[in-house]
Amino acid sequence: MAAKAKKREVKIREMRVDDISEVYRLGYRLFHSLEPTTLYRTWDAYEVTTNFNQDPRLSLVAEAPSSRIVGFALGTTYEKESGSWKYGHLLWIGVSPKWQGDHVGAQLCHEMERRMHEDGVRMVFMDAARSNAGALKFFKRMGYGKPESEVWMSKIIQAQPQKKKAAGQKKMGLSKRLRGRRRLPARP
Ligand SMILES: CC(C)(COP(=O)(O)OP(=O)(O)OC[C@H]1O[C@@H](n2cnc3c(N)ncnc32)[C@H](O)[C@@H]1OP(=O)(O)O)[C@@H](O)C(=O)NCCC(=O)NCCS
Numbered sequence: 001m002a003a004k005a006k007k008r009e010v011k012i013r014e015m016r017v018d019d020i021s022e023v024y025r026l027g028y029r030l031f032h033s034l035e036p037t038t039l040y041r042t043w044d045a046y047e048v049t050t051n052f053n054q055d056p057r058l059s060l061v062a063e064a065p066s067s068r069i070v071g072f073a074l075g076t077t078y079e080k081e082s083g084s085w086k087y088g089h090l091l092w093i094g095v096s097p098k099w100q101g102d103h104v105g106a107q108l109c110h111e112m113e114r115r116m117h118e119d120g121v122r123m124v125f126m127d128a129a130r131s132n133a134g135a136l137k138f139f140k141r142m143g144y145g146k147p148e149s150e151v152w153m154s155k156i157i158q159a160q161p162q163k164k165k166a167a168g169q170k171k172m173g174l175s176k177r178l179r180g181r182r183r184l185p186a187r188p
Contacts, residue, residue, distance in 0.1 A: 008102035
């Protein structure tokens with residue numbers, strides 16, 4: 001049987017402004033070779049600074065005794081207008097390769113969940129590419145399950161030749177365009 005990973009000493013704390021570039025560089029090393037999960041989120045410096053500004057409580061780092069940043073986790077929360085539940089989303093989590101397998105990711109994940117719970121969150125989501133088997137095993141071990149089967153499709157589109165306007169055809173104002181729209185049939 002494989003030996004259990006040991007728990008290495010790190011300090012889990014909120015990110016500070018001077019950690020941003022270190023977190024960005026570590027994330028770049030970890031994520032740039034991975035298949036992107038979604039197109040609406042890509043790893044860039046803006047991703048780190050936006051989370052840091054909007055959700056400072058959910059922007060966490062793991063600091064080694066040497067003061068180096070060896071891991072991070074970025075999260076956010078949502079409230080749907082139609083429901084009373086508050087949701088958490090663990091957007092990014094990463095651990096420096098030399099520190100992986102030593103429960104640094106688990107410590108980041110637990111602290112993120114503790115904070116989200118304190119903020120009223122009842123359910124946390126994560127997303128990872130199907131091909132990222134290591135991350136999926138990690139999240140399963142952290143108690144995540146019930147993968148949703150949302151399908152992403154893609155198509156490469158090419159520039160279409162623009163139709164020439166007929167002589168005398170004017171630009172239509174917004175109100176006229178709206179007036180000209182067909183009405184949707186009333187719902188049964
Ligand atoms: C996913 C990641 C954050 C896990 O961090 P980590 O510090 O290596 O994980 P931990 O040591 O805390 O592991 C916690 C548990 O998950 C298990 N686990 C972690 N990675 C695993 C893997 N690749 N395969 C199988 N089990 C794994 C550990 O064995 C441990 O189980 P245990 O409690 O029974 O010992 C890290 O591997 C990483 O940075 N990956 C690259 C970035 C990435 O893909 N991020 C996720 C998408 S945003």
